[in-house]
Amino acid sequence: MKSNERKFExxxxxxxxxxxxxxxxxxxxxxxxxxxxKPRVIIMxxxxxxxxxxxxxxxxxSTSYFFGYRYFNASNPVAIRNxxxxxxxxxxxxxxxxxxxxxxxxxAIQNTPQTALTNPNDLIVQPPVAASKNLMAGSAxxxxxxxxxxxxxxxxxxxxxxxxxxxxxxxxxxxxxLAELQLLPVETHSLNKAPEKxxxxxxxxxxxxxMAKFEASRRGWIGLMIAHNQFSPGFxxxxxxxxxxxxxxxxxxxxxxxNDLTDSLFNxxxxxxxxxxxxxxxxxxxxxxxxxxxxxxxxxxxxxELILPPFLQGSAAKPNSIEINTQMLSVPxxxxxxxxxxxxxxxxxxxxxxxxxxxxxxxxxxxxIQYDLGNYKxxxxxxxxxxxxxxxxxxxxxIHIDVNYRRSxxxxxxxxxxxxxxxxxSLGGGLLYxx
Amino acid sequence: MxxxxxxxxxxxxxxxxxxxxxxxxxxxxxxYKKMYVVALRYSKTTxxxxxxxxxxxxxxxxxxxxFKKDSSLxxxxxxxxxxxxxxxxxxxxxxxxxxxxxxxxxEPASEVFTDKSYDFKELLAIIQQLSPGYQAVFNLxxxxxYKHNEIAEMLGISEGTSKSQYARAKALIQKMLAKDEEKxxxxxxxxx
Numbered sequence: 001m002k003s004n005e006r007k008f009e010x011x012x013x014x015x016x017x018x019x020x021x022x023x024x025x026x027x028x029x030x031x032x033x034x035x036x037x038k039p040r041v042i043i044m045x046x047x048x049x050x051x052x053x054x055x056x057x058x059x060x061x062s063t064s065y066f067f068g069y070r071y072f073n074a075s076n077p078v079a080i081r082n083x084x085x086x087x088x089x090x091x092x093x094x095x096x097x098x099x100x101x102x103x104x105x106x107x108a109i110q111n112t113p114q115t116a117l118t119n120p121n122d123l124i125v126q127p128p129v130a131a132s133k134n135l136m137a138g139s140a141x142x143x144x145x146x147x148x149x150x151x152x153x154x155x156x157x158x159x160x161x162x163x164x165x166x167x168x169x170x171x172x173x174x175x176x177x178l179a180e181l182q183l184l185p186v187e188t189h190s191l192n193k194a195p196e197k198x199x200x201x202x203x204x205x206x207x208x209x210x211m212a213k214f215e216a217s218r219r220g221w222i223g224l225m226i227a228h229n230q231f232s233p234g235f236x237x238x239x240x241x242x243x244x245x246x247x248x249x250x251x252x253x254x255x256x257x258x259n260d261l262t263d264s265l266f267n268x269x270x271x272x273x274x275x276x277x278x279x280x281x282x283x284x285x286x287x288x289x290x291x292x293x294x295x296x297x298x299x300x301x302x303x304x305e306l307i308l309p310p311f312l313q314g315s316a317a318k319p320n321s322i323e324i325n326t327q328m329l330s331v332p333x334x335x336x337x338x339x340x341x342x343x344x345x346x347x348x349x350x351x352x353x354x355x356x357x358x359x360x361x362x363x364x365x366x367x368x369i370q371y372d373l374g375n376y377k378x379x380x381x382x383x384x385x386x387x388x389x390x391x392x393x394x395x396x397x398x399i400h401i402d403v404n405y406r407r408s409x410x411x412x413x414x415x416x417x418x419x420x421x422x423x424x425x426s427l428g429g430g431l432l433y434x435x
Numbered sequence: 436m437x438x439x440x441x442x443x444x445x446x447x448x449x450x451x452x453x454x455x456x457x458x459x460x461x462x463x464x465x466x467y468k469k470m471y472v473v474a475l476r477y478s479k480t481t482x483x484x485x486x487x488x489x490x491x492x493x494x495x496x497x498x499x500x501x502f503k504k505d506s507s508l509x510x511x512x513x514x515x516x517x518x519x520x521x522x523x524x525x526x527x528x529x530x531x532x533x534x535x536x537x538x539x540x541x542e543p544a545s546e547v548f549t550d551k552s553y554d555f556k557e558l559l560a561i562i563q564q565l566s567p568g569y570q571a572v573f574n575l576x577x578x579x580x581y582k583h584n585e586i587a588e589m590l591g592i593s594e595g596t597s598k599s600q601y602a603r604a605k606a607l608i609q610k611m612l613a614k615d616e617e618k619x620x621x622x623x624x625x626x627x
Contacts, residue, residue: 012578027489362501
């Protein structure tokens, strides 16, 4: 029987050993078309993905900008931080201001609660040269916290206290609405009779105040961060059918493959490089976004025996190993709670659009096997949350370290039998510029 | 300068990996006739076989940069063609009833095999008449030379099922060959 079998098989092997037949010429034409199509299939989605990513990032940042603009022009309390300009503060044009004529009159004016701008000493009252480094203590600090909105409403009642000869008293700090300082037209006043007697009201910049120094940069931030990711592909089995239509002959059941993907999985180096940005929408809350390039990598040792002919059985003793590399662009959109100071902290949470750039599966020991875990979706949405701390060297420059957890909200593979919700914890840090 | 037709196999692979159209055409011309027969063995019609051939070469050109020289190019390409064919037939294989070796009713094998050599086209026609399951197992075992445990892994079936499928396929083929031999014998007798 055995020799019969041998003979039987030999008949076929011999017959087919050098067998050749000519297929239709159309086969090559179709191959040519398919091969020519390939680059477009690969490149176009990438350009599209990068474009979409850029649009989302721009949208997020511009939206944040408008929130931020409203914040800086509304009735939120802000610290004076005008450091360089010298706007001339004027009264309303065409408003006649009675000039005191004699000493008695001047004295009377000084003793009277002032409800309008006065110029008791024939001085041009100018807001200040901000270069002043006079540190104000106690109540002075508190008084420099100007509420722009209420200051605007109470402008008529805000006394411009006389500061003669540039002397500054903590109790006599003029409190000026920042909005008025910035928005009123610069005009010379008709009282400009004695320019030689110009006196300056020292304006405190927030940076002059020790406590407020590191809260000065409050519009937002931008930075560059690098992170190491502890990556898990998060495979789960949906049914016990073959995981995908592809892994030809490698696995008898999906469960075997699933076990390999969970038990024989080895993480490789995974990292991300991120441009991180944020805009404040209120005193503590900011919209956080950016653009991150991520590379996640892992390998799986397959338990299935290899498909090798008898003469290659020696190498079949080793398990095959497949390595999976994924590269993506990610655009996060998060709400962040930020505490600033020399040492600051941050909590953030939101979603991210992950745009697949490439998804490559390499068989490291056996060639000719086409591994395929199903189609990797071009766009996946992840949920993410993180916590971070920062240390500010200056009001504008600091370092930031944070830990983030993220997980894909949908399966990244389009296959009916296998699901994957990649998740990873990233630990990273970088340099931030605050503005 | 060396003409494309004079390129060595290594050079051909290198140029294919760079996406050179001439090299791809040359590689195709070197292997397509042989691989077409392989594809025909795993399919029912020429249309199916051409589809397999087309998909296989697209994969080959996409993956040739990863080809390592520890196996022959011929073998590597054949493996891709076989895998592609099995992939295309997988739906049919999944639906197919597979007998285990225990369910088998022993059928006496014909002892018609002689030293007669067969034309591959005759054998191909017989193989194509088999059901997809028999066809795959028979090709893998009798012609490719895989063992039953390897075939079991490849097709996602048990080793026993592979053995039973092969035994049935073999019995069917023997019957068909015996019929052919009888026809030839009768024709010869009529001539005499």
